[in-house]
Amino acid sequence: MQTQRLRIAIQKKGRLAKECQELLKRCGVKINYTGERLVVHAENMPLDLLLVRDDDIPGLIMDGVVDLGVIGENELEEVRLERIKLGEPSQYQLLRRLDFGGCRLSIALDKDQSYNGPQDLANQRIATTYPNILKAYMDKQGVSFSTCMLNGSVEVAPRAGLADAICDLVSTGATLEANGLKEAEVIFRSKAVLIQREGSFSEEKTALIERLLTRMQGVIQAKE
Ligand code: PRT
Ligand code: ZN
Secondary structure, eight states, rough: OOOOEEEEESSSSSHHHHHHHHHHHHTTTTTTSSSOOOOOOOESSSEEEEOOOGGHHHHHHTTTSSSSSEEEEEHHHHHHHHHHHTTTOOOOEEEEEOSSSEEEEEEEETSSSSSOOOOGGGGEEEEOOOOOHHHHHHHHHOOOOOEEOOOOGGGGGGTTOOSSSSEESSSSOOOOOOOEEEEEEEEEEEOEEEOSSSSSSHHHHHHHHHHHHHHHHHHHHHOO
């Protein structure tokens, strides 16, 4: 169901939410975020925001439910690989990389364990929220392993005896440190990106997207 108004999905709460809102504001989009609404309307242009969990954003774009979305590349790639596996639509267009949400997906293990390369992970159990990205990396290295899928508390899995190693997002490294782990291998580098659904757009929507992208370019350049 396509609407006249441009629909953009952003994270409702979390690490990307504030910066998405700030970016849109700087691009001149006037929005009142108060309340617990799923959809909020811009006051000064034909644009609606969908406030959702970040996990839902790649699928909303790939199914063509929304026009644009802001999402971390880690989540985007994980969902893309999962959908390819399931034979579901997995297409999107990258409009631009943004200047926030930077992190890396890394394999980490006990700080006292020796590590000389991916072959040291052979037949180990690795806890992660990103099984598809991890598998793609390990397949490329030709190393077999098993997973322990966790949607939270990944960093405590080795201490809890659930896994030998973890594969999780890292930014400062403080969480690894606090859990007695060391970063062994960076397997994916990520930032927030603006993506667009496949398919055609009305002239009005195309013009609005162009306008937003031009403003975004200015906003991001001004910060550099
Ligand atoms: O509720 P919802 O599902 O929307 O949110 P979420 O809890 O799934 O995601 P959220 O808000 O935590 O993260 C959203 C996105 O922010 C991620 O998908 C990444 O693209 C990006 N991002 C950037 C990060 C980090 N940095 C980050 N450090 N996401 C998570 N972390 C976590 C990491 O998992 C680990 O627990 O922070 C911890 C490590 O941080 P350091 O600084 O101790 O290394
Ligand atoms: Zn999430």
